[in-house]
Amino acid sequence: xxxxxxxxxxxxxxxxxxxxxxxxxxxxxxxxxxxxxxxxxxxxxxxxxxxxxxxxxxxxxxxxxxxxxxxxxxxxxxxxxxxxxxxxxxxxxxxxxxxxxxxxxxxxxxxxxxxxxxxxxxxxxxxxxxxxxxxxxxxxxxxxxxxxxxxxxxxxxxxxxxxxxxxxxxxxxxxxxxxxxxxxxxxxxxxxxxxxxxxxxxxxxxxxxxxxxxxxxxxxxxxxxxxxxxxxxxxxxxxxxxxxxxxxxxxxxxxxxxxxxxxxxxxxxxxxxxxxxxxxxxxxxxxxxxxxxxxxxxxxxxxxxxxxxxxxxxxxxxxxxxxxxxxxxxxxxxxxxxxxxxxxxxxxxxxxxxxxxxxxxxxxxxxxxxxxxxxxxxxxxxx
Ligand SMILES: C[S@@+](CC[C@H](N)C(=O)[O-])C[C@H]1O[C@@H](n2cnc3c(N)ncnc32)[C@H](O)[C@@H]1O
Numbered sequence: 001x002x003x004x005x006x007x008x009x010x011x012x013x014x015x016x017x018x019x020x021x022x023x024x025x026x027x028x029x030x031x032x033x034x035x036x037x038x039x040x041x042x043x044x045x046x047x048x049x050x051x052x053x054x055x056x057x058x059x060x061x062x063x064x065x066x067x068x069x070x071x072x073x074x075x076x077x078x079x080x081x082x083x084x085x086x087x088x089x090x091x092x093x094x095x096x097x098x099x100x101x102x103x104x105x106x107x108x109x110x111x112x113x114x115x116x117x118x119x120x121x122x123x124x125x126x127x128x129x130x131x132x133x134x135x136x137x138x139x140x141x142x143x144x145x146x147x148x149x150x151x152x153x154x155x156x157x158x159x160x161x162x163x164x165x166x167x168x169x170x171x172x173x174x175x176x177x178x179x180x181x182x183x184x185x186x187x188x189x190x191x192x193x194x195x196x197x198x199x200x201x202x203x204x205x206x207x208x209x210x211x212x213x214x215x216x217x218x219x220x221x222x223x224x225x226x227x228x229x230x231x232x233x234x235x236x237x238x239x240x241x242x243x244x245x246x247x248x249x250x251x252x253x254x255x256x257x258x259x260x261x262x263x264x265x266x267x268x269x270x271x272x273x274x275x276x277x278x279x280x281x282x283x284x285x286x287x288x289x290x291x292x293x294x295x296x297x298x299x300x301x302x303x304x305x306x307x308x309x310x311x312x313x314x315x316x317x318x319x320x321x322x323x324x325x326x327x328x329x330x331x332x333x334x335x336x337x338x339x340x341x342x343x344x345x346x347x348x349x350x351x352x353x354x355x356x357x358x359x360x361x362x363x364x365x366x367x368x369x370x371x372x373x374x375x376x377x378x379x380x381x382x383x
Contacts, residue, residue: 005029006049007152008037008056013359014181017055021184025052038062043231046155047239050225051218054180054207057159060141060152061086061225068149069103071113078117078142078151084125086153086230090135093118095142102144114142114151136227157224164220165206165275172200174303174338176217178361179203182301182368183211185357186336190250193298197291197323199257202268202283204301209277213250216243220274253280260287289322297332297376306340306364320347334373340366 010018018037019030025048029040037056041049049059064081068074087093095118097111104110118140123129139154161177174182182204188194190212196204210217219240226236259265262285272278304323307316320343327333328350337344338359345353348369355370 002043004041004043004045005038005062006041006045006155007060007062007150008039008049008053009035009058009060010037010056011035011175011178011181011360013357014055014178017181017184018053021053021055022049025049044235044239046225046228046231047223047236050156050160050223051216051239051243053160054211054217055177055184057161057177058154058156059160061155063140063151063153065148065150067147068144069147071104071109074104074110074142074149075113075117077149078114079121081121081151083118083121086228087118087122087138088135088229089122089126089128090132091138092133092135093138093140095140097142097144099144100146102147104144104147104149110142110144110149114140136229137224138228139224155223155225155228157222160218162221163217163275165271166201166203167270167274172305174200174203174361176203176207178338178359180207180211180217181359182336182338183208185368185370186299186301187334187372188299188301190253193254193256193295195256195291195293195298195300196302197258197286197288197300197326198302198304198319199259199268199283200261200264200303201271202257202281203271204303205255205257205281206268206272206275206277208301209250209253209255209272209280210275212253213277213280214246214248215276216246219243250277250280255281256284257281258284258286258288258291260285288319288326291326293326293330293333295332296330297373298330299334299336299373300327301336303338304341304344316341317347320344324348324350330373332374332376335369335371337369338366339369340364342367345369 008018015032027039031038066077095111095115097107099105099107141152143150161175163176265283265285268283272281353369354372357368359366359368
């Protein structure tokens with residue numbers, strides 16, 4: 001089978017996690033640059049990675065990369081690439097672009113040069129003068145970075161954060177890909193107690209439960225490359241079947257979510273049902289100061305409101321103080337908090353954060369404060 005290069009794009013800060021996901025799926029030849037993880041694959045892997053990657057934004061098929069400092073170089077080298085291997089004679093395609101730190105800084109001109117070059121290539125490959133463009137849709141991207149043009153076709157369509165379970169969203173939901181990343185960056189394992197006391201529409205907990213039940217995040221949605229001839233419908237069908245077979249029941253789940261807003265709790269329950277994990281999470285309407293934590297060990301992963309107005313700040317300070325009180329003496333709890341508010345660690349004084357990671361929630365820069373708790377004692381071995 002033909003070897004291809006795929007590129008998983010990701011929000012800045014999640015590259016290491018996506019790399020880890022790819023290694024776990026068995027991929028090799030991985031190279032990482034900010035926001036992009038490139039790896040070796042075959043055409044049959046296009047369905048597989050789209051269905052399984054939890055933290056990547058989308059998967060692009062790399063057609064080629066070359067240095068180009070003039071439009072002529074861009075045109076000629078784009079025309080040299082084997083576009084006909086992927087785009088059918090009736091295919092319709094658009095070109096998107098971005099230019100960063102390059103001689104060629106006009107995105108519009110680069111897009112139209114690439115469009116013309118691909119048309120020329122297809123004309124001679126198919127020996128036609130005119131394209132109807134009534135068939136499959138392809139979105140080509142020309143990305144110029146430091147004078148290197150990388151040409152790709154998007155295989156995903158809408159971003160991979162669109163899992164198909166979020167019918168409705170409460171207030172300011174986290175992106176599903178980021179929520180999955182937060183879970184993967186914590187030391188949570190499905191046999192441990194997990195709590196989000198500001199759970200909103202439940203994204204973090206839903207992603208955790210999907211990980212525990214080995215539910216492929218892309219099973220309930222469609223992808224741009226499902227109708228591509230080169231991949232073939234069988235590859236998609238087989239990848240979906242094997243993803244369904246891989247699902248396993250989540251035994252003895254201990255996942256809890258609460259929020260003081262009953263409307264968002266209703267949404268969280270609905271989203272969890274849609275994601276197939278409704279039975280694995282217990283949601284409750286409750287203000288933070290009434291959440292009673294009676295366990296010595298557990299993990300909190302949470303996303304407090306960001307707070308934009310002065311009145312919000314007062315409420316936020318109160319919230320932080322209550323949060324601190326809840327966990328002040330709970331040394332066995334690991335606490336993970338994502339927020340754009342840099343004041344947070346001044347209020348949560350149990351300890352200094354063990355690690356702070358910069359992550360992006362869409363365009364918003366946030367910090368992920370990580371406080372590691374003491375490990376639970378090991379169960380004595382049964383003899
Ligand atoms: C940024 S949102 C969480 C979004 C969530 N991660 C999601 O993906 O939908 C913060 C949540 O905190 C809740 N909240 C704010 N103050 C609270 C309090 N004192 N007690 C309980 N919930 C509170 C809000 O209702 C809101 O749903």
